[in-house]
Amino acid sequence: MSESIIKIKGKKKGSFLDKVKEILPDGGNLNLCLTCGACASGCPATGLEDMDPRKFLRMCAMGLDEEAIHSPWVWMCTMCQRCIYVCPMKIDIPQLVFNARAEWPREDRPKGIRDSCDMALRNDSNSAMGTAPDDFIFVVEDVLAEYQESQPEFKDMQAPIDKPGTFFFLNQNSREPVTEPDEMVPLWKILHLAGVDWTYGSKGWAAENYCMFLADNDCWERVTRVSANQADELGTKVFLNTE
Amino acid sequence: MNRWYPDALKEFQIVTVFDLLLQYIQEGRIQLDKSIHSVPVAYHDPCNYGRKSLKTFGKAYFEEGRDVTKACCEDVRELNPNRNGAYCCGAGGGAWALPYSEERVFYGRTKARQITESGAKLVVAPCHNCRDQIMKSLNKEYDLGIEVKYLWELVADSLILPKK
Numbered sequence: 520m521s522e523s524i525i526k527i528k529g530k531k532k533g534s535f536l537d538k539v540k541e542i543l544p545d546g547g548n549l550n551l552c553l554t555c556g557a558c559a560s561g562c563p564a565t566g567l568e569d570m571d572p573r574k575f576l577r578m579c580a581m582g583l584d585e586e587a588i589h590s591p592w593v594w595m596c597t598m599c600q601r602c603i604y605v606c607p608m609k610i611d612i613p614q615l616v617f618n619a620r621a622e623w624p625r626e627d628r629p630k631g632i633r634d635s636c637d638m639a640l641r642n643d644s645n646s647a648m649g650t651a652p653d654d655f656i657f658v659v660e661d662v663l664a665e666y667q668e669s670q671p672e673f674k675d676m677q678a679p680i681d682k683p684g685t686f687f688f689l690n691q692n693s694r695e696p697v698t699e700p701d702e703m704v705p706l707w708k709i710l711h712l713a714g715v716d717w718t719y720g721s722k723g724w725a726a727e728n729y730c731m732f733l734a735d736n737d738c739w740e741r742v743t744r745v746s747a748n749q750a751d752e753l754g755t756k757v758f759l760n761t762e
Numbered sequence: 763m764n765r766w767y768p769d770a771l772k773e774f775q776i777v778t779v780f781d782l783l784l785q786y787i788q789e790g791r792i793q794l795d796k797s798i799h800s801v802p803v804a805y806h807d808p809c810n811y812g813r814k815s816l817k818t819f820g821k822a823y824f825e826e827g828r829d830v831t832k833a834c835c836e837d838v839r840e841l842n843p844n845r846n847g848a849y850c851c852g853a854g855g856g857a858w859a860l861p862y863s864e865e866r867v868f869y870g871r872t873k874a875r876q877i878t879e880s881g882a883k884l885v886v887a888p889c890h891n892c893r894d895q896i897m898k899s900l901n902k903e904y905d906l907g908i909e910v911k912y913l914w915e916l917v918a919d920s921l922i923l924p925k926k
Contacts, residue, residue, distance in 0.1 A: 563849055563869045595865045597857055599809040599850030600817060632859040647859070672923050687777075692890050705918030709783070712921060713791045727890075732856025757775050759782070762890065 535584040539618045547611035552576055558602035558612060568592040572602045572612045579615060593619040594629055620734035628733060635729035636738055645742050646693040646725035655724055656680055658696040659703070666704055676711040678703075679718045681753060687717035688755035690726035690746060692762055706761070717759070720749035726762035780811070780826035780888070783917055787833045793922040794834050801909075803835040804882035806873075806896065807848035808889035822846065827913055831886050834920040841876040849873050851887070853895030867903050870895055874904035888913040 540546035552573075559571035570592035578587040598613035606612075625633065635647035642651050663678045679685070687710075695702045710717055723746030730738035750758050786792045805828050816822035824845040832838050841848065852869030860866075873896065877885060885908055887893040897910035911919070 563852060563872045564865075567865050567868065591862070594855075594860050595857075595862050595869070597809070597850050597852060597854030597869070599854050600813040601809075601847070601850065603817070604813060604846055629860050629862075631861055632856045635856075635859040694890065694894075702912070702915070705912070705915045706779075708918045708921060709786070709792060709914060712924070713786045729856055729859055732859070757777050759777055759779065761779055 534579070534582055535588060535619070535622065536579045536615075539615055542618065543611055543614055547614050548608050549576070549610060549615065550580070551608035552580065552610055553608060555607065557605045557607070558610075561605050562596075562602055564592070564596045567595045572596070576610065576612055576615065588619045588622045593623075594632075617734055620732075621736070623734075625733075625735065632729055632733050635727075636733045636735055639725065639728070639730060639742050640738060643722040643745060644693075644725050645723050645728075645745055646697075647727050647729045648693045648697050650693055650697055650725070652721040652724075655696055655719075656721060658700055659719065662700045662703060663707070666707075673708060673711065676707055678707050680724075681721050682718035684754045685716045685718040686756050687715060687759040688750035688753065688757070689717050689719055689759045690761055691719060691724055692727050693725045694727075718753065718755065720746070720753060723747070723749040726760065728762075778811075778823065778826075779914060780823045780830070783830050783914065784826050787830065787917075792917070793924075794917065794920040795922050796834065796836050796920070798920050799835045799884060799916065800837070801883035802837045802839055802881050803831060803884045803886060804839045804841050804877060804880045805831045805844075806841060806851065806885055806887045806892055807844055808887065808892045809848070809850050809854055810889055812848060813846060816846070827886070827888050830913055830917060834916050835884075839880045839882050841873075841880050841882075849876065851892040851895040851900070853891040853899075858891060858894065863899075866895070867899055870900045871904070874900045874906060877906055877908065878904070882908065884909045884911065886911055886913055886916050 536549055540549050556573050559565045559573040562572050565571035568591055570590055575587055593616050596616045598616055600613050602612050603609055638649040639645050639647050641649055644650055644652050659678050667674045728739060728742050730742055811823040849872045851873045852866050857866045885896055887896050887910055893910055893912055900906060901908055
């Protein structure tokens with residue numbers, strides 16, 4: 520064993536891996552890879568874009584930052600976290616992927632997901648489909664009236680919006696009011712039969728948050744605060760998250 | 763939350779739809795009819811409520827969804843591997859808003875295989891993305907011939923209405 524540490528001269532550029540290690544608790548164990556490949560063998564995204572979780576991590580470890588970060592694969596991995604639990608060293612590859620997404624200049628990130636985030640910022644709904652508060656209110660009232668009429672056993676069912684002081688503040692994925700409004704009704708029926716006092720909010724009613732998937736942390740927080748503030752202002756007790 | 767925001771937890775209460783449905787069923791606030799869904803049923807574990815919830819909040823919702831499903835259906839089957847080892851459906855991470863739909867369908871092949879092997883005719887998917895991926899993509903692309911329901915949809919469709 521040598522007693523002195525060999526120091527490599529020359530200034531090393533800070534790597535992507537080092538940067539992410541600083542953010543994550545325990546550095547995400549990112550430097551503990553045994554190269555066993557358990558992550559890759561159990562990952563459904565293995566093979567897409569000639570990439571897999573093991574290769575992605577190894578490339579980052581070897582300093583191939585640009586090649587790894589800018590592979591479209593970072594948008595194909597669903598960050599499902601299966602690799603973390605099969606890994607003997609519990610390495611957080613999904614967080615590495617998330618931070619790789621964040622390295623992309625915002626304008627270069629895939630258009631669909633960027634648009635979904637921008638839509639949510641357009642008005643107070645938070646909806647990735649850009650649905651305005653008024654449209655949401657209209658659809659809810661319309662669907663409710665239809666069911667009250669066609670199903671007499673539910674004629675007293677309610678779907679309140681901005682009702683102050685209720686027990687639950689309920690949110691709602693925009694896909695329902697916009698594309699499948701009938702799918703809002705099952706939960707209304709359950710809450711009705713269970714005799715629960717609840718409300719939607721005209722602001723922050725939409726449950727989805729594509730800014731999170733876009734890796735745009737500031738907008739992610741902004742969208743979340745709109746919902747939380749509305750639940751707070753209405754004086755509701757419990758935020759019932761359906762997403 | 764316990765680890766990072768202990769103060770916030772004193773001020774706010776967070777309730778999941780799993781806890782709520784299970785509570786209503788256990789307390790008898792809602793009554794369910796098991797004869798409505800008599801086909802073989804499989805419960806799909808969404809990453810968000812299992813692995814991700816475990817890592818972020820310290821609690822995974824594996825059993826609650828199964829218990830609710832079993833309260834609605836007689837023949838509940840497992841997709842193997844499941845719970846913490848479950849395969850992602852392929853539509854997580856914002857995939858629905860991304861331009862890689864062929865890749866999303868390819869990703870879903872393992873989930874499709876699991877469903878076929880289970881023999882289920884109805885798949886219960888509590889998560890939005892999972893439900894859309896299994897119902898609108900995998901069912902069609904892999905000829906699964908199944909019905910897909912949200913967990914609360916399953917409950918609502920099983921409700922016994924109180925007699926007036």
